[in-house]
Amino acid sequence: MENEEHSRSDDRIENHFDIHESSIQEPTAQVENNFERMDVSVNLLLKQANNLYDNGNFTGALAIYQKALQQDPINIKALDGEGRTLYELQRFQDAIQIFDKALKLNPNDMVALNAKGASLSSLGKKLDAIQLYDRVLEINPNSVKALNNKGTELEYLGRYQQALFFYDEALKIDSKYTMAYLNKGDLLKELGRHDEAMAAYDKVLQIDPTNIDAMNVKGLLLVNLKQYNASLPYFDKALAIDPQYELALGSKGDALFGLGRFQEAIQSYNAALQIDANDTNVLVGMGKSLDVLNRHQEAVQSYQKATLVDRNDTSSLLDKGLALSQLTRYAEALQIYEDILRINPSKAEALVGKANILYKLENYREALRNYEEALLINSNNTDAIQGKQLAENRAHTTFVSNISN
Structure with missing residues (x-):
């Protein structure tokens, strides 16, 4: 379920597995050899990279993980670290490629399985992500992080009761x-x-x-x-x-x-x-505050910034349309409402906004048609109900006047 508020600073997907969680099963002989030949310099590089990662310096951490891999190309901890850092840098496809390398070395690497799932989730591949979390749970049924992540994906898919079940399962364990x-x-x-x-x-x-x-x-x-x-x-x-x-x-x-x-x-x-100059929720809140203070031109600028960040944000577009209307910039406002209806033809608020402008332009029949269309979508929309009554009265008055003339 999407949330349009200023809600959480952390990702709702748990991507921070401890590096020692890479497997709860015995590693392969190749992996054992890998750990045996890891020299002190690689360990020092990993410690340095982990510290940078923990402090949020992901670009610096990435460079050090890659340096460690130059010395030891099949070091699973370095691969996991590089992949997680790429994830934090939102280079999700690159992260997946690195996790695949780690999983070739150790198919039971829970860090890679979980973090690859998080990367797939960020690319919108929710069902694929769930499969990876299920794989983690096959290895370790008590992995609270995998239970949490599966719950988050199910929530996104609208399977809310199942999501609550997995959150509760995680909490039973921890x-x-x-x-x-x-x-x-x-x-x-x-x-x-x-x-x-x-x-x-x-x-x-x-x-x-x-x-x-x-x-x-x-x-x-x-x-x-x-x-x-x-x-x-x-x-x-x-x-x-x-x-x-x-x-x-x-x-x-x-x-x-x-x-x-x-x-x-x-x-x-x-x-x-x-x-964060690109927080659309803040930009919209700013616009609304400016609107109330009759600073409509500044409000339009704030809404414009929000729509530049997310051109499909219909909430920002609606507020921008209203502000333009209050500035009597009706042609621009109408274009905004048309843009919204292209994104979502069932957006009743856009139909009402469009109808309100048409009413102000004395195009009562077109205004009436848009109010009626809005009511077909939401019969309880009070603005549409009131607007329809006004438009009907005006349309009738205009009709009678034309006959009389």
């Missing part, structure tokens, strides 16, 4: 596995089971009181429940731990927007954009 609690909480929140979601987030904070992701998602859940004042302390706690935590800055902006503190919201969004 009751302190915070990632499974976070994933479970996120899914429960999306399913509208808010109390259970809150309990999952609270469990994370009991295990790890400094977990900034749990603080952020708990705060966001309170924002969704319109408990804006209650949410703010969680964002502030997270930011006290990590002032550069961009997701919490964006989430705090959402809470401030909900409280009507639009100028403060803009300040929080600006701080988030200083860290």
Whole structure:
């Protein structure tokens, strides 16, 4: 299930297997020889690369792993490290090729199996990823990371009850596995089971009181429940731990927007954009805040940046269309709504937006047709219902006037 909020800083897929987890079975003779002949210099290089990786210096780590492989081309730990680093650099296809090399040396390398699954998942190959997680579970049925990952893929595929089952299976094995609690909480929140979601987030904070992701998602859940004042302390706690935590800055902006503190919201969004200028959720939140303050031209610019990041983001496009309409730039707004309908012909909000402009342009019959089309998609759309009534009245008045003339 997709989440459009500023929710999590870490990947929901667990890609961080300990290097010693490469296999729980006896290695092949070739692998034994590999470890026997590993010299001190390679070990030192691996230690250096692992430290760089752990500190988030993936480019530096990659160079060192590759240097180690020049000395020992069949070193599984170096191959696993190189592959995981390529994954972090979002070079997923390259990562898969490296993991395949490791798996030729040791088919039971759980690091490579898990991380190859994560790479396939990032390329949209969810079913292929599940097959690899199942292979890990054949080797080690108690692998909580593989259970978590399989749950995440099932959630993406819309198989929510199965996903919850695998999250729970992971937690039965390791009751302190915070990632499974976070994933479970996120899914429960999306399913509208808010109390259970809150309990999952609270469990994370009991295990790890400094977990900034749990603080952020708990705060966001309170924002969704319109408990804006209650949410703010969680964002502030997270930011006290990590002032550069961009997701919490964006989430705090959402809470401030909900409280009507639009100028403060803009300040929080600006701080988030200083860290990640391409966060579409923040750009949209910024645009909405500027719109409310009648700074429509600036709002359009913010929405424009969001659509440049993701041209298929219909939420950003809708807000941009509204802002252009408020600037009476009707031709541009109509084009935006047409673009949305090309992406998603069933987007009722775009039909209503288009109809509203046609109504303002006194094209009442076309406005009426678009309102009616929107109601066929969502019969409870109040804007479409009200717009249809107004358009019908205007169309009738125009018709009578034309007859009289």
